[in-house]
Amino acid sequence: MTHWIARQRYLIDFTLAALARRKVRNIGLLLVFSLLVFAIASVMLFTSALRAEAARVLAASPEVILQRLVAGRHDLIPPGYIERIGRVRGVQRIEGRLWGYYYDPVVKANYTFQVLADNPPAPGSIVVGAGLARFRGVRPGNTLSFRSYAGRLFSFTVTEVLPASAELVSSDLVLLSEADFRAFFDYPAGHYTDIALSVANPLETRTVATKLSTLLPDSRPILRDEVLRTYASIFDWREGIVLTLLSAALLAFGILAWDKASGLSAEERREIGILKAIGWETGDVIRMKLWEGLLVALSAFLTGYLAAYLHVFHFSAAFLAPVLKGWAVLYPRYTLTPAIDGLQIATLFLFTVFPYAVAVLVPIWRAAITDPDAVMRA
């Protein structure tokens, strides 16, 4: 065992010296390799951070949302529905919700107007999201005017700007009182946008949903779990698409690695010939070259991953955001919560180091089987 370790140390020593001797050649490969890891790692870190963010936000939303459908389209909940649901067993709380979209021609963006049941702003005042506040340049105390769809001008006092921590979803939010909401949108009295139900026991959500759809056949219950699942698979899907596009780069990289590994310089060929002649075995040469590959791969992996980490968590994924986030005009400005997960690293490893290993395997072997007597015949 000690022999084995000592042997590997000698091989690593030799490899390091050899790498240092051929700096230029190796730096090129290292750079391309790191870049590839960087690109793939950025995509992965970013989507998983978005997924986590979405899950965190949804954690606070109600377990079941009930919408009414008319001709397959989402419609208002007419008066009496909440009462008809009455007391379904397992439901802790029923609440009619009011929310809608508003297009602001000033900044050419869509806002979400919403009425909160728990301590809503006083009539005449609003609470706005951080993105909106930034775009319209308002601070608490300022007045903000919107022209309603009916053409009337409404002025509100901004009492508060929402914290930036949950900006991904609250960036374009306007919170207002129920009276203001109904007046602004000419919303019919007694109607609601949808109904939120909270269910205490997660195992009962499904039963509750089934009961609701029999009770109100023209409505559909949406479960939080299902929203979560849908988000997750949408993000997965986008991540997959980007990675598939990157697979062309992966292939190109494999070819480059193969080429680099098989295009031994005359000097290197001579060196291997010498080593074989003075008593290195084919296996020793293969092991030495494998160490070389491993060192290159690991340093590229670390460099690329570190760069991707900084890119995503400190520079808010500047290169990727437009592709992976969505298509809202009010881009949230936020820092994602850093998260590293083993599965992701293993996946990334399979995506980058494994193809590299495969690409250099045959060239390494071919270099290693140089005839030991080649140096004498030269």
Next chain:
Amino acid sequence: MIFQPAIIALLLASAVSVLMLAAAFPFALQIVRRWDIASGSALQLALERRTYLFSTLTSLVFATQMVTLLLFVFNADKMSVMFVGAMCAVGTLNVNPWGFPALYAQIAVFFAAAVWLAINHVDNQARDYPLVRIKYGLLMLLLPLLATVLALQLEYFINLRADVITSCCGSLFSEQSTTLASEASAMEARPAMQLFYAALGLAIFLNTVHAGFGRRWSGALAALGGAGAFAAAIAGILAFVSLYIYEHPNHHCPFCLLKPEYGYRGYLLYLPLFLATAASLAAGALQAFAHHPSLRHLAPRASQRLAGAAAIGFWLFAAIATTMVWTSNLILIES
């Protein structure tokens, strides 16, 4: 099919492994047919050199299988949010009938590759390479096995459909979708415990005996004991070890053990178990070749060493499992 990085990576790794072995197949065939150690001809020299490539290639496949085995399980666990009723990896693997067979096939490849590498290692120490034909015959058998893994994985992933909301038909397919078996079926705790300790004890005993004697019969028994202990150990993990670790009387999952919530204790269990099983299988396989003159000393020595390692590995596994049970707050069996 669910389009996901881990899935793409898994399929990529399996496909490339199959392709590599398939590309090597004709050369392996040539070795089986044309090998002549006594000859100094150019062809024989070329064949000998090719064996280096195959050793390296199989090692790579083996290492890849280790990584993908873990990735497969982890990914299944992560995907469990996408399926109604799936709580962890078991549920995800039960989404369609291909999940568990894919996992089993992958474990089989792991053991097969380990045994092959052991045979290869010993054969490479004998000056006349007595097992070359057998080795390359076996390597050709590894190809269909790997292809099976790929096929099963492909079937499994292609037939995965996440229960997601689609705009037309809305929600609540919860109603239609059958509930997944989220828990692995498990034995009763008490008989499982008896089986667990009996099989492990037997395996430790048999492997120790083989480490001492190094006979053909003892080698076969050691391998059998190892295989039996592996099955009993998995059954035991399902039936009671996992319950003690989760401290929950009904959570029979063999995979959640690997998660950070449970302090990665699964690695402590599975690492010695898998290595010990591989070692005992390899010990039995090697002993079978002891009758070759040039392996008369090499094969038994390596086999005995492996058996010794296997005995230690099984013992370690049993000790770790017992400690985990001992320190648990759950009481399953009133004494």
Next chain:
Amino acid sequence: MIELKDIHKAFNQGRENEYWALSGIDLTLEGRKVTALRGPSGSGKTTLLTILGCLARPTRGRIRLKEEDVSGLPERFLTGVRRSTFGFVFQQFNLVRGLSALENVMLPAYPLGLPRHELLARAEARLAGLQLGHRREARVEWLSGGEQQRVAIARALINDPEIVIADEPTANLDTALSRQFMGILEALVDEGRTVILTSHDPLVVESTVVDRVVTLRDGRIVDPGNAA
């Protein structure tokens, strides 16, 4: 020590440019002697040297090294035999550029996995024995021709081989350095080593240090020399 029986060696076997470098060599070499192989270029002396030194396997024929048949040995084991029994000094010295003299000397022992301090001590002793102790950290490409050859000799001796093989050792040296080399050769024999070399340099072949001269032509032995 080494016994060759009906050795044949072909290159490009089975192809159009097939060519037999050796055809039917029978030769027995004793230990603790200096044997020189002589012959015009293309006579097969270097090929014979590679077969004697276990660098290559004969296409046909038997080699016995210290009473052991090594003719059919796969490369893996042939390398082991070579590493422990032979030391090589090549015509072009074949040092690895970019490494120091010391590192070059240590190279053949890397696969053995000796403890580092032990190997270092051994390598330094070898260099000092050849009056090169002061140049140990110098890169080999900065050394003079004579120094390079002495580094090559030190490297050949690092694994303490019984047999030293030298291919045209004086081809790149002037007369003074060639004489110095013959001195080293004598010292090697005094240490009890066997030396096999190829040369057509009269300074070597006619030297008193050389015990036996084998003459080759067209892949055959034309004069086996005075086998003692």
